[in-house]
Amino acid sequence: MTSTNTETISEKEAGYLETYGWIISQQSGITQFGLNNEELALIIKGIKTGYTGEQAAQDPQLVTQEMQDYLKKRAEENIPPAQKAAMTTGVENAKKNIADGKTFIKNKVSENINVKGTESGLHYEIHTAGSDAKPTATDQVKVHYEGKLIDGSVFDSSIARGEPITFGLNQVIKGWTEGLQLIGEGGKITLYIPSDIAYGNSDQSSIPGGSTLVFEVELITINP
Template structure:
């Protein structure tokens, strides 16, 4: 099953029974009152054949993904009712949805908009800590002997000097590098992999494009890159949004 199909089905199920909230809650409450331990045992599923296990497994996988989706949406401040989610699923399977397709589409579009706005606000709030940490670090770091701050805000210091040629932004270079966060956590290292990296300088983060052009072949620099010259508000992989980064770079060669 293609992922996009699953996501679309999940999203539709989230809103499907929105108009029947009161009725659904009443029904659930009534069922909970009359359900006994005996009826629970009677409802237990006995799975013997492969087909039965396949059908049940499909339901478990779908339900697990659905639960995760609802929790992710609710984590930014939206309060989706899981009982209505379940009812929407049941109604969809039975072919008796309580909303028209037009109403479902409208509700889903609004849900998507709400989620994006709240997620962006949460990311910005979480990012304040990293922005403040980065600004404080760079302000103090700029006072250290040997640290140079460029007009863009990039900082660097020369670890090993050399007299080789300097690359242009359009050149492809081969380097060894190690990247860390301000807390010392290493997120990438060609040195650890034992394999230098080659790339066009105009196709990397701005801090690298600017900084490596300052390096003669054979030199080693340490760069302190503010978030706006690194991966910005989006982050990348294990790099959180708004992160100031530290790179130790050795320029091995200019490959043209």
């Protein structure tokens, strides 16, 4: 619905509205499409049409998937070459890390009969079972842990910080949620977690994409 307000707005108010338009452009994601002036004018036309309550040029319910595919293609075509090269390198590095992780776990299983696996791909070795009562996926737990890459380098450690951490088991990576339900209070376990139930295939801080992770975990307390 259009406004019936015919008063002239001040220069400051005009600036507010223009800035609001700028914010919309950034939040909407249209900057990723590499639009020319004609294409940008079509989007502005669509905004005006929607604002005045008129019908869209096409039925959104009928063209949503085709439109999304088209916009995805436009966004991919507009990725800068350097960024595209970095993305390709990241994908290749992740593939190598995934393969290395599979070999690492395979070797662990063949070398140590105490290393067991689950359907999810999680592998583990229980050093101390702990109490009979085990946490559920919705419990809060307090733990000490050390996280390592398969080359042995430590990327995180509550032990080094000298302070255990408390969290909900449904608030962490899937490998932790599953693995910590295997021990009770006082239990100690080593978790071998592939990337698909850890941090995925994109770099995360000091964890390269596709990395299989090794966690030494002591479950201190369970808080249902």
